[in-house]
Every structure is written in C-alpha cells, then in structure tokens.
Amino acid sequence: MYNHKKEFDWQTTLEFISNRVEFSKRQSGNKDTYERSYRIKNLLKDQPTYDTLYRRNTNKIDDNKCIRCENKEIEDWDHIWICEDNDFNLNEIIYESIHKFELQLKESNQNDNVVTLRNYNIEFINILESPSIILRGKSRIWELIRGIYNNKFNDLTKKKEEQNLIKKLWRFTYNEIKNRIWIPRCDEVKRLEEKADIKKIDLRKRKNDPPNDLDRNNIIDSNERKINKKRKTTKNIEKDRKNS
Numbered sequence: 653m654y655n656h657k658k659e660f661d662w663q664t665t666l667e668f669i670s671n672r673v674e675f676s677k678r679q680s681g682n683k684d685t686y687e688r689s690y691r692i693k694n695l696l697k698d699q700p701t702y703d704t705l706y707r708r709n710t711n712k713i714d715d716n717k718c719i720r721c722e723n724k725e726i727e728d729w730d731h732i733w734i735c736e737d738n739d740f741n742l743n744e745i746i747y748e749s750i751h752k753f754e755l756q757l758k759e760s761n762q763n764d765n766v767v768t769l770r771n772y773n774i775e776f777i778n779i780l781e782s783p784s785i786i787l788r789g790k791s792r793i794w795e796l797i798r799g800i801y802n803n804k805f806n807d808l809t810k811k812k813e814e815q816n817l818i819k820k821l822w823r824f825t826y827n828e829i830k831n832r833i834w835i836p837r838c839d840e841v842k843r844l845e846e847k848a849d850i851k852k853i854d855l856r857k858r859k860n861d862p863p864n865d866l867d868r869n870n871i872i873d874s875n876e877r878k879i880n881k882k883r884k885t886t887k888n889i890e891k892d893r894k895n896s
C-alpha cells in the first residue's frame with residue numbers, strides 16, 4: 653500500500669506556514685502576521701471569498717457568486733485561482749517564476765545556483781503538473797497553493813544545498829501566485845464593491861430626493877416627445893384616410 657504519510661514533507665510545510673523561514677528576523681510584526689494568516693487560510697481553504705462570507709452571513713453579501721467573472725460561478729477557495737478574470741493562469745505563473753527566480757540568482761552573482769536550477773527546473777515543473785495523490789482530481793500545483801511541500805521535491809537530489817535551492821524556488825512560486833492572482837483579486841473585488849455601493853447610494857438618493865431641475869427637464873422633454881408622437885400618428889391616420 654502507498655505510504656500517504658511520506659507523500660508530504662510536513663516539517664518544511666509547517667516551517668513555511670508558521671512563517672519562520674524568511675521573515676522572523678528582518679520583517680516587522682504586521683507584515684509577519686499578515687503573511688502567516690494568509691498561509692494558514694490557504695492551508696485550510698479559508699480565504700474570505702464570497703462563498704465563505706455568504707455562509708457566515710456577513711452583511712452586504714447578497715449571494716456566493718464571483719463578482720469578477722460574470723459566469724455565475726460560486727466564488728469558493730478553488731475558484732479564486734482559476735477565475736476567468738485572472739490576468740495570469742497558474743501554468744504561466746509557474747513557468748515565469750522559474751525564469752524570474754533565475755534572473756534573481758544571476759543578479760546576485762549566484763552562478764553555481766543558476767547551474768543547479770537549470771538541472772532541476774524541468775523536474776520541478778513535472779512534479780507540479782502531475783496528479784496529486786492526496787487532492788483527488790487535482791495536480792500538485794494545488795498542493796503548492798495550499799502551502800504543502802511534496803516530498804518528491806526532496807527526492808530530486810541528495811545534496812542539502814540543492815534541496816534548499818529547490819525549496820527557495822517553491823517559495824518564490826508560492827509568492828508569485830499570491831502577487832499575481834490573490835492581490836489583484838482583492839483589489840478588483842474592492843473596486844467592484846465600491847462601484848456597487850455608489851450605485852446603491854445613487855438609487856436611494858433618487859428615490860428620496862425631489863426631482864432636481866435636470867430631472868424635471870427630462871420629464872418635460874419626454875412628455876413633449878410623447879405629445880409629438882401622438883400628433884404624428886394622428887397626422888398619419890388623416891393622411892391614410894385621404895389616400896384611401
């Protein structure tokens with residue numbers, strides 16, 4: 653039987669999610685807390701999506717549908733990452749992450765690491781694109797989005813430094829997905845919600861306020877047009893009569 657316990661590297665996973673890897677010394681408290689919270693929410697699939705907020709009965713949420721794409725799809729945790737409104741798809745981000753990560757290494761003159769990266773980048777993609785044994789019907793990309801580190805990455809090499817470099821690439825990719833999907837998603841939702849709020853306020857104003865001059869003019873205009881139309885029709889009828 654397959655040993656499911658060994659599928660994931662839980663130590664690396666927990667170190668990553670508890671955010672002890674990159675931020676503990678350098679970063680200020682706030683950023684650290686935000687980052688940890690973001691990672692825990694992905695692990696639990698508990699980001700504040702429309703579906704989550706709707707189920708929790710939060711004010712202002714009328715339904716659980718995605719506000720960004722107009723496909724009437726439920727915005728649950730899975731939908732965030734594959735919404736049609738996303739500017740980039742997951743595969744694109746993974747390929748470009750490897751490229752960007754390599755550039756970073758070059759810029760900091762880590763030429764040995766560039767060579768190592770090139771040795772493993774295809775395998776790295778292969779692992780991510782192969783089906784997850786735990787998350788049924790999904791590729792291992794979804795393990796990465798959850799922040800769960802697959803042991804297959806460790807099996808690529810026996811050398812500790814190389815394993816660490818692969819972990820760095822994995823973390824880099826995780827952050828790229830956040831920066832290119834999650835953050836734009838939040839900005840766009842905020843923009844659309846503000847737009848909807850303005851519309852609601854506008855509608856309320858129109859209901860409550862007496863019509864202003866512009867509205868009155870519009871009413872007069874449209875009345876005049878109706879009268880004109882009537883006149884025309886009467887004329888036409890008279891014409892018709894004459895002709896017949």
Ligand SMILES: [Zn+2]
Nearest residue numbers: 718720721735
């Ligand atoms: Zn959507």
